[in-house]
Amino acid sequence: MPLQPHMKLLSVDDHLIEPxxxxxxxLPARYRESGPAIVEHPRGEGxxxxxxxxxxxxxxxxxxxxxxxxxxxxxxxxxxxxxxDMIPGCYDPRARLADxxxxxxxxxxxxPSFPRFAGTVFLExxxxxxxxxxxxxxNDYVLDEWCAAAPDRFIPLxxxxxxxxxxxxxxxxxxxxxxxxxxxxxxxxxxxxxxSFHTDHWDxxxxxxxxxxxxxxxxxxxxxxxxxxxxxxxxxVMIALFGxxxxxxxxxxxxxxxxxxxxxxxxxxxxxxIGWIPYLLERIDGTWERHRHYxxxxxxxxxxxxxxxxxxxxxxxxxxxxxARHAIGIDNITWECDYPHSDSYWPKSRAIAAERLAGxxxxxxxxxxxxxxxxxxxxxx
Amino acid sequence: MTGGPAGGPAGGPxxxxxxxxxxxxxxxxxxxxxxxxxxEIAETQARLDRTDPSRAEERAALERRLRALRAHAAASAGPxxx
Numbered sequence: 118m119p120l121q122p123h124m125k126l127l128s129v130d131d132h133l134i135e136p137x138x139x140x141x142x143x144l145p146a147r148y149r150e151s152g153p154a155i156v157e158h159p160r161g162e163g164x165x166x167x168x169x170x171x172x173x174x175x176x177x178x179x180x181x182x183x184x185x186x187x188x189x190x191x192x193x194x195x196x197x198x199x200x201x202d203m204i205p206g207c208y209d210p211r212a213r214l215a216d217x218x219x220x221x222x223x224x225x226x227x228x229p230s231f232p233r234f235a236g237t238v239f240l241e242x243x244x245x246x247x248x249x250x251x252x253x254x255x256n257d258y259v260l261d262e263w264c265a266a267a268p269d270r271f272i273p274l275x276x277x278x279x280x281x282x283x284x285x286x287x288x289x290x291x292x293x294x295x296x297x298x299x300x301x302x303x304x305x306x307x308x309x310x311x312x313s314f315h316t317d318h319w320d321x322x323x324x325x326x327x328x329x330x331x332x333x334x335x336x337x338x339x340x341x342x343x344x345x346x347x348x349x350x351x352x353x354v355m356i357a358l359f360g361x362x363x364x365x366x367x368x369x370x371x372x373x374x375x376x377x378x379x380x381x382x383x384x385x386x387x388x389x390x391i392g393w394i395p396y397l398l399e400r401i402d403g404t405w406e407r408h409r410h411y412x413x414x415x416x417x418x419x420x421x422x423x424x425x426x427x428x429x430x431x432x433x434x435x436x437x438x439x440x441a442r443h444a445i446g447i448d449n450i451t452w453e454c455d456y457p458h459s460d461s462y463w464p465k466s467r468a469i470a471a472e473r474l475a476g477x478x479x480x481x482x483x484x485x486x487x488x489x490x491x492x493x494x495x496x497x498x
Numbered sequence: 499m500t501g502g503p504a505g506g507p508a509g510g511p512x513x514x515x516x517x518x519x520x521x522x523x524x525x526x527x528x529x530x531x532x533x534x535x536x537x538e539i540a541e542t543q544a545r546l547d548r549t550d551p552s553r554a555e556e557r558a559a560l561e562r563r564l565r566a567l568r569a570h571a572a573a574s575a576g577p578x579x580x
Binding site: 134198201202203204205206207212215216218219456457458459460461463464465 | 524527531535567570574
């Protein structure tokens with residue numbers, strides 16, 4: 118019985134749905150009109166209007182992402198929804214705690230929804246001052262309201278004003294002083310029009326993250342680049358390939374100067390699964406062995422050693438990953454449940470985790486579901 | 499894949515034409531969550547019914563789980579009772 122009652126499940130990849138007041142309560146009066154606010158959008162006769170975010174006059178459909186109310190999985194689609202379609206645990210931290218209780222989950226780190234998983238929606242802001250205030254407002258909401266509802270159960274994750282390195286550093290320092298534990302960061306900044314990990318552009322940000330001992334959490338999809346093979350390919354292709362974004366991020370980072378310049382930096386690959394890690398590390402090490410001599414990459418440290426020191430992954434349901442846990446590194450594996458997205462196993466996440474970890478020794482299971490997360494995120498018991 | 503500028507009610511593409519940054523984001527809505535809770539209650543009740551009375555500790559755990567599930571369902575029932 119590897120998953121014992123005293124082991125507290127900590128999920129490193131959950132999501133919160135921003136309630137309407139996040140920005141309207143925090144932005145100065147001059148920005149109330151142009152800052153993010155919920156507005157109704159007609160959906161045709163006989164249908165309640167959708168509730169959508171409006172930001173600088175642009176409408177964004179993903180208040181809470183996609184409704185699946187009353188639909189079988191084969192009819193899940195993409196359309197806006199309304200708050201009253203959602204269970205309150207999506208946007209109310211106290212209701213969330215009740216949902217976590219019934220799910221057997223003790224703690225959670227929650228990514229944004231409307232701002233996207235690394236806050237990249239604010240890169241689209243025409244007014245940079247407003248965008249900066251919006252980033253700060255989201256972080257203040259997380260620190261002052263969401264996580265404050267249960268500081269021993271919610272792991273505070275922040276977003277950054279990614280268009281300005283100095284502002285990023287200041288925001289890391291400001292939020293670290295207020296108890297933030299992790300930073301959402303794009304898995305690849307380049308598709309967003311930002312400099313790559315192969316430049317020195319991000320060094321001040323990475324140094325600030327090191328100094329604060331806050332992992333950068335790279336949720337798949339945060340590059341804004343989806344693994345689409347053809348315009349007419351069914352969405353199933355993209356869904357099946359989601360984890361490839363985490364593979365790209367891994368290779369990109371391991372062959373970059375990032376870990377050589379920042380020896381204490383920690384990276385979390387969020388929602389990418391873990392089963393692929395041994396294969397990719399073997400491939401990356403082989404590439405390094407054969408091809409490092411004529412390339413501008415580090416010649417001294419095997420990439421797999423860098424992975425072991427710097428990168429951790431997580432999984433919801435990954436049989437191959439659990440079998441390969443020693444090749445991945447027991448200390449580099451964390452657990453997630455992805456609430457409130459419907460691919461989570463709620464309300465039986467704990468029961469499913471217990472099934473999947475049934476063949477894993479107690480001490481290893483404890484590390485995977487709780488202790489690694491406490492260590493990596495400085496989240497005390 | 500990201501939600502960029504979109505038209506409003508007055509014209510242009512409706513927000514439905516836009517995608518959020520990922521598409522694995524179907525939410526646990528009231529109906530979806532209510533259905534899952536009801537299924538879990540039924541499954542737990544069936545397990546309890548199958549559990550021999552001599553296994554008191556296991557039965558007690560299942561009964562606690564059932565009470566918690568029913569309390570959660572009652573507390574989170576929406577207008578539709580989901």
